[in-house]
Amino acid sequence: MADGDKQALAEFRAEIADWIDRTAPPEIRDRDFSEDDICWGGKRFVFASDGQKAWMEACAERGLTAPMWPTEYGGAGLTRAQDKIFKEELDRLRVKKPLDSFGLWMLGPALLAFGTEDQKKHFLPQITRGEIRWCQGYSEPGAGSDLASVQTWAEDKGDHWVVNGSKIWTSYADKADWIFALIRTDRDAPKHKGISFMLIDMESEGVSTKPIKLISGKSPFCETFFTNVKVPKDYDGLSSIVGEENRGWDVAKHLLTHEREMIGGGGSGLTGGRSVGTVLADEGQSDPVILSRAMKLEVDSIAMALTLDRYKDLAKQGGVGNASAMLKYYGTELNKDRFELLMSAGGSEALKWESDAHGTLAPEWLRTKANSIEGGTSEVMLEILSKRVLELPAR
Amino acid sequence: MTTLVATEDEVMLRDAAHGYLDGAAPVRNLRENREAGRGFDPKVWAEMVEMGWAGVLVPEDQGGSDMGFAAANILAEEMGRTLVSSPFLSTAVIAATALRKAGRDASRIASGEAIYALAVDEGPKFDPDGCALRAEAAGNGFKLSGAKTFVAEGMSADRVLVLARAHAGLTLFDLDARAAGLSREKMDLVDSRDHADLTFDDVEATGEDVVGEVGDGMGALAPALRAGQAAVSAELLGLSAGAFGMTTDYLKERKQFGVVIGTFQALQHRAAHLFSEIEVTTSAVMNAGRMLDEAPDEAELAVSLAKARASETAGLAVREGVQMHGGIGMTDEYDMGFYMKRARVAAEWLGDYGYHAARVARARGMVA
Structure with a gap:
């Protein structure tokens, strides 16, 4: 430099x-x-x-x-x-x-890559000013990791769509103003080809949400139902679809890569940006087994942070493609380890739903178990790596 | 800091090194060295000298190519890929860095005239601060007595950098390997390379032989150790990639139960996990090279991070390599065993996982 x-x-x-x-x-x-x-x-x-x-x-x-x-x-x-x-x-x-917000993390990057100039000028500043809260409608009940098996369907009614179906694991859908969702717009096309990336106002008639209570006691996720929801094809000149009609899978794939990088990099925020090692040092940990686990975690966490940096630089030079599945796999597994260790170090005090010493560590620990499920499970990531990066043969 | 992505020059250097080593020093070369009872192939080393690799860290006015630590790491990594044995680490990386730091001439390293060995260890674990080999004042100079072990290139070296404890403290000496009173005995290690036990019996040294200041041996040695630790991390990374490449190739061709074993998900996911470990270690190794070039005084954490990660990843790569190859991986005829043996030796040399993880922990304030 x-x-x-x-x-x-x-x-x-x-x-x-x-x-x-x-x-x-x-x-x-x-x-x-x-x-x-x-x-x-x-x-x-x-x-x-x-x-x-x-x-x-x-x-x-x-x-x-x-x-x-x-x-x-x-x-x-x-x-x-x-x-x-x-x-x-x-x-x-x-x-x-x-x-x-999901607008900053996901919709924004999707619009920047695939949106029209008008869509960007309209939606992006609403996100940056914190005016509109978005949620993501990808998964569907029963679909699990098979994301492209989208059943929620938009029937073409000329100047508008009529959407029917349901989404699951929509984060904070009950608190969101708008949803960006994968909706099937061509039922005759092959499974990846008939999906559109649609923007829907959550206040539309026929949209309802039901929170799902998790093992952490919290309900960050919802089921979201669409019953004869009328979605205009354009909102005062702005298309309600991002990218091309029936090409929503391209947008989704782009976003999934982005999401994987983000989840892989998450985690440190929950301990206030401090390393597990420093947290333990502050608590005066002396258990040799906990300390040795913490040292290994520290080594791996620093190396992982460097890897996120390296991949961002690589991405700028033309993309890392499917190898980003590694970030999601490794980062989320590491984050789960981090919370297991913090729980061990905290002992019985950490078992409280709310603790003076550890805050909401227990529910956060439980929440991390979803890290390696949401956005593609660890096993799906390993599949992507073994098939598309290592090119090991399919059965 | 410069990014953790290879520059154009680095890509060219890697391609050149890869091309040369693939032809001149495949794993077969290590097998030939072992059969011939030599630690390395002098012809291959002479060619490396010719290409400027011996002088990679030597200033240009001393005949070096002065390409920097990141470049030295790339060369070491490519050597690791096919298990090339040479005096590169002990001479071109460690000794060159120590001499340079102390303001001494290193032109004989760049020209290939001198092979250096580093004599630090005295017990089974790396512990430079515990050095007990004595340097007693005698007349205008010193007399060195004691023993060193795990000295890489110890038998073939022309010169030895030896750490000794003088009255004023730890002191680094640059001695003739054939000095009177210095005896060398081959240390027959699993990796079939040149290692030696050294015994010093009143070996005479003058003030001229002191590298840096009397009592401040670590002033020159510490940066040299960091450079060596980073480079051996790079070697371990290359070794991991080499073993992993052999393994994935094998998964794609070996048939069992009528199908290629690479179709088995149990093996696919383990391979994908190993890929992930290698990627994360790659970042740590690149970062160590960058830090040594750009902020050498702050590089300790980066270097220890690289050595810890690389030692662990290489261990996994060779264990999975042997297991996934099955019975053939256990045979001497097959190359995978060479990877396993070198990985174990290189992981131990200059500090093992525990030594370096503890250093990272100290640098992060986790332990005192």
């Missing part, structure tokens, strides 16, 4: 750190964060504090809720190096991320 670039990045770091420090309200800094601190945004979102709202708005103003998106769509247009610095400074100053 040229010295000039280094200098510019150092200046950026100083500037952004100063801005964060001056702007971040006390409610969202200088402590460990739990799931309750996540700012999801949306029409019906109840902010945990005035500070949470003010921080989201201040960041949105500078495009920093979506740091790497282009400025014309509400982003800050940061480079990857700058984005990394922004996140490092948030971590260092112990400030919560301003906004997390």
